[in-house]
Amino acid sequence: xxxxxxxxxxxxxxxxxxxxxxxxxxxxxxxxxxxxxxxxxxxxxxxxxxxxxxxxxxxxxxxxxxxxxxxxxxxxxxxxxxxxxxxxxxxxxxxxxxxxxxxxxxxxxxxxxxxxxxxxxxxxxxxxxxxxxxxxxxxxxxxxxxxxxxxxxxxxxxxxxxxxxxxxxxxxxxxxxxxxxxxxxxxxxxxxxxxxxxxxxxxx
Amino acid sequence: xxxxxxxxxxxxxxxxxxxxxxxxxxxxxxxxxxxxxxxxxxxxxxxxxxxxxxxxxxxxxxxxxxxxxxxxxxxxxxxxxxxxxxxxxxxxxxxxxxxxxxxxxxxxxxxxxxxxxxxxxxxxxxxxxxxxxxxxxxxxxxxxxxxxxxxxxxxxxxxxxxxxxxxxxxxxxxxxxxxxxxxxxxxxxxxxxxxxxxxxxxxxxxxxxxxxxxxxxxxxxxxxxxxxxxxxxxxxxxxxxxxxxxxxxxxxxxxxxxxxxxxxxxxxxxxxxxxxxxxxxxxxxxxxxxxxxxxxxxxxxxxxxxxxxxxxxxxxxxxxxxxxxxxxxxxxxxxxxxxxxx
Numbered sequence: 266x267x268x269x270x271x272x273x274x275x276x277x278x279x280x281x282x283x284x285x286x287x288x289x290x291x292x293x294x295x296x297x298x299x300x301x302x303x304x305x306x307x308x309x310x311x312x313x314x315x316x317x318x319x320x321x322x323x324x325x326x327x328x329x330x331x332x333x334x335x336x337x338x339x340x341x342x343x344x345x346x347x348x349x350x351x352x353x354x355x356x357x358x359x360x361x362x363x364x365x366x367x368x369x370x371x372x373x374x375x376x377x378x379x380x381x382x383x384x385x386x387x388x389x390x391x392x393x394x395x396x397x398x399x400x401x402x403x404x405x406x407x408x409x410x411x412x413x414x415x416x417x418x419x420x421x422x423x424x425x426x427x428x429x430x431x432x433x434x435x436x437x438x439x440x441x442x443x444x445x446x447x448x449x450x451x452x453x454x455x456x457x458x459x460x461x462x463x464x465x466x467x468x469x
Numbered sequence: 470x471x472x473x474x475x476x477x478x479x480x481x482x483x484x485x486x487x488x489x490x491x492x493x494x495x496x497x498x499x500x501x502x503x504x505x506x507x508x509x510x511x512x513x514x515x516x517x518x519x520x521x522x523x524x525x526x527x528x529x530x531x532x533x534x535x536x537x538x539x540x541x542x543x544x545x546x547x548x549x550x551x552x553x554x555x556x557x558x559x560x561x562x563x564x565x566x567x568x569x570x571x572x573x574x575x576x577x578x579x580x581x582x583x584x585x586x587x588x589x590x591x592x593x594x595x596x597x598x599x600x601x602x603x604x605x606x607x608x609x610x611x612x613x614x615x616x617x618x619x620x621x622x623x624x625x626x627x628x629x630x631x632x633x634x635x636x637x638x639x640x641x642x643x644x645x646x647x648x649x650x651x652x653x654x655x656x657x658x659x660x661x662x663x664x665x666x667x668x669x670x671x672x673x674x675x676x677x678x679x680x681x682x683x684x685x686x687x688x689x690x691x692x693x694x695x696x697x698x699x700x701x702x703x704x705x706x707x708x709x710x711x712x713x714x715x716x717x718x719x720x721x722x723x724x725x726x727x728x729x730x731x732x733x734x735x736x737x738x739x740x741x742x743x744x745x746x747x748x749x750x751x752x753x754x755x756x757x758x759x760x761x762x763x764x765x766x767x768x769x770x771x772x773x774x775x776x777x778x779x780x781x782x783x784x785x786x787x788x789x790x791x792x793x794x795x796x797x798x799x800x801x802x803x804x805x806x807x808x809x810x811x
Contacts, residue, residue: 332802332806333802333803333806334803334806334807334808334809334810335776335779335780335803335804335806335807335808336780336803336808337782337784337803340810419810419811420810420811421807421809421810422807422808422809422810423765423807423808424776424807424808425772425775425776426761426765426768426772426773426775426776427764427765427768427807432807432810434810437806437807437810438802438805438806438807439805440760440763440764440805441764442763442764442765442766443764
């Protein structure tokens with residue numbers, strides 16, 4: 266554990282390597298894999314189920330948008346970017362040793378009329394030590410796979426001047442050429458895809 | 470036959486309270502510019518032509534658009550800023566301003582870039598270019614009566630902030646037009662260019678003689694053509710909460726259904742710019758047409774004109790009356806928007 270805290274000053278990549286190395290060292294110490302697996306399962310805890318969409322901020326902004334149609338009718342974006350199926354995330358932790366654990370999580374993804382958030386999995390490692398009886402130093406490294414936000418296009422009818430075209434729903438009334446609005450459809454990775462957290466707690 | 474010598478080109482801008490007419494330069498004795506310049510005659514420095522344009526936009530990979538937007542000036546409708554927020558502004562379009570670029574008649578005004586004195590044509594060109602910031606600008610001076618040439622590709626827009634004035638009573642087929650006016654009329658008739666024509670400042674119906682018996686024969690020649698719009702002036706940019714009224718000087722649509730059908734109004738906020746007159750209404754429509762042409766790149770000039778006319782608003786005008794306001798107040802945001810989306 267002391268080794269890990271020394272790596273802490275080598276930057277994020279160094280931290281991740283140190284953490285993985287630490288895990289490998291601990292795992293190789295287990296002589297019999299079956300009891301080790303049993304220990305792992307016994308030490309597994311569900312940390313919580315939550316409705317969390319990592320793209321929620323962007324979608325919330327979009328829901329506030331609107332524009333007028335050529336005839337004056339108002340189009341509000343909330344119906345396009347309102348969630349129809351929420352993103353449910355299950356987080357858990359499996360203890361490896363007294364001072365380390367695997368963090369894991371899965372999410373169902375989210376669906377709206379004009380967007381999809383793909384399902385995702387999250388894996389990570391937690392190592393912690395007590396430099397003194399009153400203090401705790403912990404390092405968490407997590408990374409996520411999936412969870413991309415993909416925006417779906419709309420079909421817009423511009424009448425005689427532009428016909429019916431596939432467009433970016435948000436930008437259909439902008440000055441952009443309709444087909445060029447498709448360049449601005451969201452294709453976004455999950456924010457904070459890899460996260461490294463170093464935490465020191467002192468009780469007094 | 471009436472000869473051109475009987476017609477004069479008048480700029481369409483107005484003085485502080487009394488409209489006046491500036492005769493065009495020597496070569497343009499056949500044309501009359503109609504304009505009204507507020508505070509005309511004050512001293513001041515030369516003008517600065519700006520064709521500053523906004524960035525064409527870029528994406529940072531996250532789907533966001535990063536733009537350097539032009540500045541919304543206080544004389545502009547806020548709608549144009551909505552149109553600018555994303556996109557590029559008038560590429561593939563060409564605006565030709567036929568106006569006074571060579572006389573000594575400078576007018577003091579301020580379009581938000583500082584008070585200065587410019588020629589009438591410099592003002593109308595600047596005004597248009599501040600709306601359609603990426604459009605290719607061309608100018609043809611009144612002294613040049615040759616055929617107006619069009620760009621070979623993209624939408625062509627002609628800005629006419631002048632009228633061809635003469636004593637009323639002649640038939641149009643008696644007019645011996647210069648090549649310049651004849652080409653403009655032909656382009657409007659054939660739908661080859663958007664023609665944005667200042668309606669005039671005599672407070673009469675388009676196609677009628679003014680109080681002194683003068684008549685705008687160019688207006689008359691453009692009535693019923695495919696791609697010409699007559700542009701009148703409102704006293705401000707209207708909103709549903711703060712409706713606008715026809716400016717005191719502006720010509721209006723009248724009872725001719727053809728004129729009503731091709732007549733638009735826009736706010737001319739001379740209290741902010743010192744520039745009054747329908748001379749400064751037409752460039753707004755020229756800019757709007759260019760903006761539309763950059764979005765709908767395959768649309769014909771007639772389509773562009775129809776779009777502006779069809780999407781005009783009447784709910785932003787106090788006491789809307791088709792005989793005064795024609796189709797209503799031009800709305801660039803509605804013109805850009807789809808009729809339906811799902």
